[in-house]
Amino acid sequence: MNGEGAGPRSASVIVNVIDVLRCFTVEEPLQGVTEIAAQVGLHKSSVSRILATLEREGIVERDELSRKFRLGLGLIAIAGPLLANLDVRRVSLPMLRDLSAATEETVALVVWDGSEAVTVEQVPSTQNIKHTAPLGTRYASALNASVQVFLADMSEDRARELLAGAAAPPAGSGVGTDEVLTWLARTRERGFAVNYGDTYPEEVGLAAPVRDLRGETVAGVLLAAPRYRVDERRREELGRACAHTAAQISARLGAVPA
Structure with missing residues (x-):
């Protein structure tokens, strides 16, 4: 309640999001929840929540055929x-x-x-x-x-x-x-x-x-x-x-x- 530990915890969440985004590469632009979870060492439910938030913001989007994720054009506004x-x-x-x-x-x-x-x-x-x-x-x-x-x-x-x-x-x-x-x-x-x-x-x-x-x-x-x-x-x-x-x-x- 006094705020101690809030900084490191917030930072860890941001690091997790960045780690998820770094899974999308030129060689492998499509990634599934299971694949990302294995790469970043997070539970699939955590990865799924991160992707759901990123999808709502247009940062990632789903491929219609595979239903996997890829980077979205929402990145244009910030990157x-x-x-x-x-x-x-x-x-x-x-x-x-x-x-x-x-x-x-x-x-x-x-x-x-x-x-x-x-x-x-x-x-x-x-x-x-x-x-x-x-x-x-x-x-x-x-x-x-x-x-x-x-x-x-x-x-x-x-x-x-x-x-x-x-x-x-x-x-x-x-x-x-x-x-x-x-x-x-x-x-x-x-x-x-x-x-x-x-x-x-x-x-x-x-x-x-x-x-x-x-x-x-x-x-x-x-x-x-x-x-x-x-x-x-x-x-x-x-x-x-x-x-x-x-x-x-x-x-x-x-x-x-x-």
């Missing part, structure tokens, strides 16, 4: 070195800078963690009034262009599943699943997603898909701007510019041009 190891980020940065310079607006790169879009890179606008977000910012609602660009690449069944859960538009938005599915079809048709004041009246967001050599959407190029600077014609211009940059990045990743 800069993880960003440096994302190939798509390294490839994208020069082109994101070019797009920001050409449009004078904030440009970001987002990746998908299974239920949300996560910002992993950003080039802020040089203008005094701009829209920016910290690295690690997550977007869940389908009202966000950064979410739509990933949903548009999914099957309708999977998109509906997410729209009924994590990606559901906020209550009171007046936007239903069928309307979002119409947006997604439009996104596939023109090559970029649009949030024209849907999340915040004063903000415009445009996002285009970055594809890998398998043709899968692995990231999105997001452009954010104050709405007062973007009329409908400017919106289309910025959307096409965003799609062009996403296509350039995709080509660098080995994607076949559409």
